[in-house]
Amino acid sequence: MKWTAILSWLLVSSRADHLPVLPVAMNLFDRFAVACLPLVPRFIVRRLSTRYIAGEQMNQALTVGKNLQQAGYLVTYDILGEAVDHREGVTAAAEEYHRLLEALVEQNLELNISLKPTQMGLNISEGFCFETIARIAEKAKKQGAFMRYEMEDSDTTDATLRVFQQLRSSFGDTIGCVVQSMLRRTVQDCKDLVASDLPLNVRLVKGIYVEPEAIAYQSSNDVNTAYLDSLRVLLEGGAFVGLATHDPALILGAREIIQSIPGSEDRVEVQMLLGVQENLRNELKMSGMPVRVYIPFGTQWYPYVSRRLKKNPRLARYAMMGLFAPKEKLAPLSGQSSEE
Ligand SMILES: Cc1cc2nc3c(=O)[nH]c(=O)nc-3n(C[C@H](O)[C@H](O)[C@H](O)COP(=O)(O)OP(=O)(O)OC[C@H]3O[C@@H](n4cnc5c(N)ncnc54)[C@H](O)[C@@H]3O)c2cc1C
Numbered sequence: 001m002k003w004t005a006i007l008s009w010l011l012v013s014s015r016a017d018h019l020p021v022l023p024v025a026m027n028l029f030d031r032f033a034v035a036c037l038p039l040v041p042r043f044i045v046r047r048l049s050t051r052y053i054a055g056e057q058m059n060q061a062l063t064v065g066k067n068l069q070q071a072g073y074l075v076t077y078d079i080l081g082e083a084v085d086h087r088e089g090v091t092a093a094a095e096e097y098h099r100l101l102e103a104l105v106e107q108n109l110e111l112n113i114s115l116k117p118t119q120m121g122l123n124i125s126e127g128f129c130f131e132t133i134a135r136i137a138e139k140a141k142k143q144g145a146f147m148r149y150e151m152e153d154s155d156t157t158d159a160t161l162r163v164f165q166q167l168r169s170s171f172g173d174t175i176g177c178v179v180q181s182m183l184r185r186t187v188q189d190c191k192d193l194v195a196s197d198l199p200l201n202v203r204l205v206k207g208i209y210v211e212p213e214a215i216a217y218q219s220s221n222d223v224n225t226a227y228l229d230s231l232r233v234l235l236e237g238g239a240f241v242g243l244a245t246h247d248p249a250l251i252l253g254a255r256e257i258i259q260s261i262p263g264s265e266d267r268v269e270v271q272m273l274l275g276v277q278e279n280l281r282n283e284l285k286m287s288g289m290p291v292r293v294y295i296p297f298g299t300q301w302y303p304y305v306s307r308r309l310k311k312n313p314r315l316a317r318y319a320m321m322g323l324f325a326p327k328e329k330l331a332p333l334s335g336q337s338s339e340e
Contacts, residue, residue, distance in 0.1 A: 042302060045302065045305060045306070046301070048305075049301060049305045049319065051274075051275035051319075052274055052276070052296070052305075052319070053296050053297060053301050053305075054274060054296065054297040055297050056297065056298060056299050056301065057297070058099070060297060061077055061295050061296075061297035062077075062103060062109060064274070064297075065109055065110070067330050068293050068295070068330065069110055070330070071330040072285055073281075073285060073291055073292065073293050074112070074269065074290055074291065074292035075109075075112060075292060075294075075295055076112040076114045076148060076271070076293075076294050076295065077100060077104075077112070077113050077114065077295050078114040078115070078116075078294060078295065079093065079096050079097060079100060079115070079119075079297065079298045080296050080299070080300040080301055081093050081116070081298060081300040082116045082118050082119050082152065082300075082303070083118045083119075083123060083303075084118060084119050084120075084121065084123070085123050085124065086124075087121070087124060087128070090120060090121040090124065090128070093119050093120065094132050094133075094135065094136060096298075097113060097115060098135075098136060098139060101113065101139055101140060101143060101145055104143075104145070105143055111140070111144060111146065112146045112147075112292070113140070113145065113146075113147050113148070114147075114148040114150055114294065115133070115136070115147065115148070115149060115150065116152060117129060117149065117150065117151075117152060117156055117159070117160045117163065118152055118156060120132045120133050126159050126162060126163050129159075129163050130163050130166050130167065133149065133163070133175075134167065134170060134171075137170070137171045137174055137175055140171075140174050140175075141171055141174045145174070146173075146174060146175075146176065146201075147174060147175045147176070148175075148176050148177075148178065148203055148242075149163070149164050149167060149175055149176070149177050149178070150178045150203075151177070151178035151180055151205070151207075152209065153209040153211070154183060154209065154211050154215055154216070157183065157185070157189075160177075164177040165196075168196075168198050168200075169198065172198060173199040173201060175201075176200075176201030176202060176203060176240075176242075177193070177201075178202070178203040178204075178205055178244075179193075179202055179204060179230060180205050180206065180207030180209075181205070181207065181223050181224075181226040181227035182207035182211060182216045182223045182226070183211065183215060183216050183217075184215055184216060184217065185215070186226060187226060187229050187233060190202070190230045190233040190234050190237070191237075193234075193237075194233060194234060194239055195237075200237070200238070200240070201239065201240040201242070202239050202240070202241055202242070203241075203244045203271060204230055204231055204234065204242065204243060204244060204245075205244045205245070206223050206224075206227060206245065207223075224247070224249070224250055224253065227250055227253075228250070228257060231243070231254055231257050232257050232261075235257065235261045235264040235268070236261060238267075239267065241267060241268050241269075242270075243269070243270045243271065244270075244271035244272070245270075245271075246272055246273070246276050246277040246280065248280055251270065251280075254268070268289075268290075269289070269290040269291065269292055270284050270289055270290070270292070271291070271292040271293075271294060272291065272292075272293055273293075273296075274293055274294060274295050274296065278328045281293070
């Protein structure tokens with residue numbers, strides 16, 4: 001891999017975040033923007049989020065996925081929706097996932113989906129959530145698809161991991177989980193996860209939810225240290241790890257760990273959200289690192305966007321900046337070097 005290219009990209013691209021005067025003003029701006037969110041007309045919020053959401057319709061997401069695949073990326077599809085509190089809503093969301101799997105097969109696209117525990121009924125009961133996902137997983141297994149069972153706020157961590165262990169026992173490498181390095185418990189969770197002989201596929205994230213200090217690291221240094229500690233535990237334990245981050249410093253830290261564990265290079269990929277850090281994404285892909293792009297779509301974009309903005313005010317600024325960033329041109333795989 002051309003890690004030197006990534007390092008030089010890191011040095012150039014991260015300069016704005018390191019200007020000493022900016023953080024306080026930025027923070028105030030972020031909080032102000034989020035406080036104003038309820039006053040912002042829906043079409044403007046929609047406009048702000050276009051870069052990050054493939055569309056409301058499945059076909060729009062499939063077109064985005066197809067283009068990304070042709071440009072040499074791996075993909076995963078996420079149907080927006082969370083915190084569903086009634087069975088009918090969960091059943092409807094699950095049916096959408098069944099339709100998604102069928103459409104991916106029909107169109108010969110990569111079979112990889114991501115779903116949220118509370119979208120699949122975790123708020124109703126763990127048993128109901130397991131049964132709902134198990135039905136999707138049966139179909140996914142027959143098709144050779146992979147499912148990522150995601151992680152939400154800390155109130156759901158224990159239940160999510162319990163349901164995951166059940167799913168993992170039944171469906172093996174068809175299903176993977178997510179752990180959040182911001183939670184103080186996560187290094188231990190990783191140790192527990194690798195203790196079993198079952199195959200393990202983990203997406204490692206910092207965590208999007210705002211959590212109290214008692215259970216979560218608050219400084220980015222601590223979150224990053226825990227991220228790399230978790231990565232080491234997972235790779236030494238034989239897991240496949242999706243490094244889901246846009247943070248170049250973390251990717252460089254991960255490189256050192258990967259290089260120190262023989263054979264682990266084949267058990268990692270980078271994962272990034274649609275529309276985020278496209279230059280870094282491209283650099284990584286060109287260096288030979290497998291990169292998976294997360295493609296969210298669906299009608300439930302407003303609660304998703306507003307909840308995310310409220311929980312992480314910095315996203316307001318990223319979204320505004322995204323409006324003015326040029327739209328990425330994807331080159332087909334055969335023409336990568338000339339276009340990109
Ligand atoms: C594929 C994928 C799946 C995820 N799944 C989960 C999950 O299941 N549960 C969960 O809690 N969290 C999930 N997350 C979110 C994750 O926890 C982080 O909140 C998010 O990735 C931002 O952290 P970072 O590691 O990119 O570092 P940061 O330090 O937050 O970001 C690094 C740099 O990336 C850029 N950036 C980051 N986010 C954005 C954005 N939205 N828009 C524009 N620029 C941005 C900024 O330039 C920033 O300086 C997922 C993230 C990814 C990439």
